[in-house]
Amino acid sequence: MANNKRLLIIVGIILVSALVVVTVLLLSEKQTNKELVQEFQLEKEDLENEYTRFAQQYDELKLTVSNDSLSVLLEQEQLKTQRLLEELRTVKSTNAAEIRRLKNELASLRKVMIGYINQIDSLNRLTEQQKVVIAQVTQKYNDASRQISDLSEEKKNLDKKVTLAAQLDATNISILPVNKRDKKARKVKDVVKFKIGFTIVKNITAETGERTLYVRITKPDNDVLTKNSANTFPYENRELGYSIKKYIEYNGEEQNVTVYWDVEEFLYAGTYRVDIFADGTLIGSQAFTLE
Secondary structure (H helix, E strand, C coil): CHHHHHHHHHHHHHHHHHHHHHHHHHHHHHHHHHHHHHHHHHHHHHHHHHHHHHHHHHHHHHCCCCCHHHHHHHHHHHHHHHHHHHHHHHCCCCCHHHHHHHHHHHHHHHHHHHHHHHHHHCCCCCCHHHHHHHHHHHHHHHHHHHHHHHHHHHCHHHHHHHCCCCCCCEEEEEEEEECCCCCECCCHHHCCEEEEEEEECCCCCCCCEEEEEEEEEECCCCCECCCCCCCEEEECCEEEECCEEEEEEECCCCEEEEEEEECCCCCCCEEEEEEEEECCEEEEEEEEEEC
8 A cells, every 4th residue: 555655655756846837838938929920020110110211212212203104103112012011911910921022022123112212313314403302312211221131140039930930831832844755745725734843842940731732833824723713712811712732741851742733724924933832921922934
């Protein structure tokens, strides 16, 4: 009897110790998730401020232009900047992939602005006052670039945390246009099928089980290749059309996926794009060109 009591006491101590360890781990994970959400929100707010300042700079830049054609181009770029800003405002702060895309879009817009600044600066008809405004806009651009650089440095640790988040991630995306002989098609008129391959990366924190992947193939005019207009899925409070739906059984390990699209519509030369979604999140994108 004494041995049994001693055994029960030892077992009880072990169970209590295990319960304490599990409780501490759960509290630590909760705190980490809270900090991650806060960092996501700060990054989104910083990016919104950058877009807002960038749109305002176009107002100042347009004041220096007397060329009607150039004014129209500046107006178009400003509208594009404002549209992307509205997209950013509707994006959830935890949607890291979409925020990264919008950050890359801002970098592209900045390169375009540099081109316009150089064009305007080369016009001999500029007044001294206009030159002063150009210098101010250029200075603001340089300041914004430094701020973005600082932000990128500050967010390196955030990117590491994002890779541990629960969402899936698609990499190594390849698109192979195939002809009727099941060989790589050299010309767009010979394409009868797209073979699309990608890898779902290993993520031990992601939920396991059946997952639904949606693949969107968009033409150069941004029309989506689809067999039925009713083929849609929810994304960021709206419905998007998809080309291919694929079910996978995800177990947290790296998984290679291949899907096919039979070409039954007219294709033309240009740059096409493949976007892959899962759980209402954009998890991978790849552009490809048909000649």
